[in-house]
Amino acid sequence: MIEFRNVYSSYGNYIVHEDISFKIEKSEIVAIVGGSGAGKSTLVKLMLFLLKPKSGEIFFDSQKIDYNDEKKIQRIRDRIGVVFQFNALFNSITSVENVMYPVLKKTSLSKDIAFKNAVVKLNMVGFKNIWAYPGELSGGMKKKVALARALALEPDILILDEPTSGLDPISADEFDSLIKSIRDSLGTTVVMVTHDIASLKIVDRVLILYDKKLIFNGSPSLLKAQNHPWIQSFINGQRGHCYD
Amino acid sequence: MDLTKETIGGKVDISILIKEHTIDIKDVDKIDTFGAIFILELLEKYKDKKLVGKKEHIEFIQKVKELLKYNDEKTKKDTNLSVSLTFLEYIGILVYHGFKNIKDIEFESFLKEIENSGVGSLFILAVLSFLVGIVIAYQSARELISFGANIFIVNLIGISAFRELGPLITGIILAGRVSSGYTANIGIRNVYEELDAVEVMGISPYVVFGLPRIITLTFITPLLVLFSSNVMVLGGAIIAKTYLDIPFNMFFDRLREVVGFNQVFVGLIKAPFFGAYIGLVGTYFGFYSGKKPEDVTLNVMKSVVISISGIIVIDALFSIIFAKIGI
Numbered sequence A: 001m002i003e004f005r006n007v008y009s010s011y012g013n014y015i016v017h018e019d020i021s022f023k024i025e026k027s028e029i030v031a032i033v034g035g036s037g038a039g040k041s042t043l044v045k046l047m048l049f050l051l052k053p054k055s056g057e058i059f060f061d062s063q064k065i066d067y068n069d070e071k072k073i074q075r076i077r078d079r080i081g082v083v084f085q086f087n088a089l090f091n092s093i094t095s096v097e098n099v100m101y102p103v104l105k106k107t108s109l110s111k112d113i114a115f116k117n118a119v120v121k122l123n124m125v126g127f128k129n130i131w132a133y134p135g136e137l138s139g140g141m142k143k144k145v146a147l148a149r150a151l152a153l154e155p156d157i158l159i160l161d162e163p164t165s166g167l168d169p170i171s172a173d174e175f176d177s178l179i180k181s182i183r184d185s186l187g188t189t190v191v192m193v194t195h196d197i198a199s200l201k202i203v204d205r206v207l208i209l210y211d212k213k214l215i216f217n218g219s220p221s222l223l224k225a226q227n228h229p230w231i232q233s234f235i236n237g238q239r240g241h242c243y244d
Numbered sequence B: 001m002d003l004t005k006e007t008i009g010g011k012v013d014i015s016i017l018i019k020e021h022t023i024d025i026k027d028v029d030k031i032d033t034f035g036a037i038f039i040l041e042l043l044e045k046y047k048d049k050k051l052v053g054k055k056e057h058i059e060f061i062q063k064v065k066e067l068l069k070y071n072d073e074k075t076k077k078d079t080n081l082s083v084s085l086t087f088l089e090y091i092g093i094l095v096y097h098g099f100k101n102i103k104d105i106e107f108e109s110f111l112k113e114i115e116n117s118g119v120g121s122l123f124i125l126a127v128l129s130f131l132v133g134i135v136i137a138y139q140s141a142r143e144l145i146s147f148g149a150n151i152f153i154v155n156l157i158g159i160s161a162f163r164e165l166g167p168l169i170t171g172i173i174l175a176g177r178v179s180s181g182y183t184a185n186i187g188i189r190n191v192y193e194e195l196d197a198v199e200v201m202g203i204s205p206y207v208v209f210g211l212p213r214i215i216t217l218t219f220i221t222p223l224l225v226l227f228s229s230n231v232m233v234l235g236g237a238i239i240a241k242t243y244l245d246i247p248f249n250m251f252f253d254r255l256r257e258v259v260g261f262n263q264v265f266v267g268l269i270k271a272p273f274f275g276a277y278i279g280l281v282g283t284y285f286g287f288y289s290g291k292k293p294e295d296v297t298l299n300v301m302k303s304v305v306i307s308i309s310g311i312i313v314i315d316a317l318f319s320i321i322f323a324k325i326g327i
């Protein structure tokens, strides 16, 4: 579905990624893991074409991305649902209006259908307080609304930047199961950035970024056998022991 | 046929789905939430008809139906957690915090405010004062010529600039430029919990973000008023020279005679009140805006409107006082 080939990226002269190549298949759940500042959010920006690689190519459905073809890029983006690291909900409208928003903007469907769809999506993520403004919600509740909004247009791909950070372990578990059930029932491809080793139990594959490079690309069950010191401390550190 | 967000919404010919006793979606290949909602609406409309179709589609529609329940009660919580204080209470709090935490007041914050609010306002103040001076002088010049009373342009422009127009223009510009800035700055800090963070560090946000601004504005407004009045007179002098043939030296000699200490004093005595008022209003609406971004938007608007109208009211009050005591 998405493929990176020898991608280099940078902010000005500051290089973030060097020679990154990987492929994400349809209906896979892929985790992107790495330390703070490793370039995970930047990788997400590359997948959303918000940032252009310095060199290398990105393919979507086996077609090479042409950064000059804005229409095409927008068509691809319309198939992607995103939850940004900091939610980016609109604070001036209610939760349900936040979820209606993409439908009203992107389709010619009526307000009534947009509303019903928003209710379905909010119920799907287990969020009840639909008339609340984002400012009135806890961090975990905001994540749920943001996920519902990302699901509003039934995307083929869901990109989540640290969806469970800031959630208590039980809510985080629920959130993970939710993601998995969405994939299982709708066949959505899921790319999730995470720091949370416990989330790896729902993923099919892990990509690990370290020192600008992709140092691991494989099933989470293979992580234990890796010698790389960062991976070792990631899974064997105090926080890693839950993944036994 | 598909029943998805791309096809419904007027674009599907629904009549083929509606049979005599059934709603028939056997021929539908793909259905999404939007399609399911659409079918549920049809079922609602044709209550006597039964839905027939592929098993997985019917199950999916059933699932969507279950997810369509919602709570219709708009229990509107009052989100504005900050107690809304009256303006006078706010002044009390400022004084109290100011005395209690006097050591937390940083000297640099005064310099920064002088630069932001004072120096930063000079250019726009100069341009507007100059233009007002020109406009007033030009309008009066035409009248004065017809009476042969050219030289009175100096009385007219000098007295109105120092007594009224300088202070008023300065007040209005500060109200628009500085008051809104204070509200936005403090309000955004409130939204991002910076005020809470400062308070937790044991520092009063009023002392860090409020007092230095109000105090600075109180002291620099008289200087700005003096600046504005002088620039305005300069505009008048240029018109006097070009239209009324009054040379500069004559204009300024006469100015010294007609604009005495009283006139300048009347203008200057108002200025600190204007400054304090604008500072108070700007910071007040910053501290007591809610935690939502749109609360800040609303409060910026309020702060500008209330500052400007307040300036005009204060100015009027001073006029009454001066009339009573006869200066």
Ligand SMILES: Nc1ncnc2c1ncn2[C@@H]1O[C@H](COP(=O)(O)OP(=O)(O)OP(=O)(O)O)[C@@H](O)[C@H]1O
Pocket: A011, A014, A016, A034, A035, A036, A037, A038, A039, A040, A041, A042, A043, A085
């Ligand atoms: N807009 C930007 N301009 C310049 N440098 C940036 C910008 N955004 C990120 N960076 C830098 O790029 C690097 C990667 O940042 P990125 O946000 O992708 O990290 P991350 O892996 O998502 O970290 P975290 O886990 O903390 O979210 C960091 O060193 C960061 O300082």
Ligand SMILES: [Mg+2]
Pocket: A040, A041, A042, A085, A161
């Ligand atoms: Mg990040």
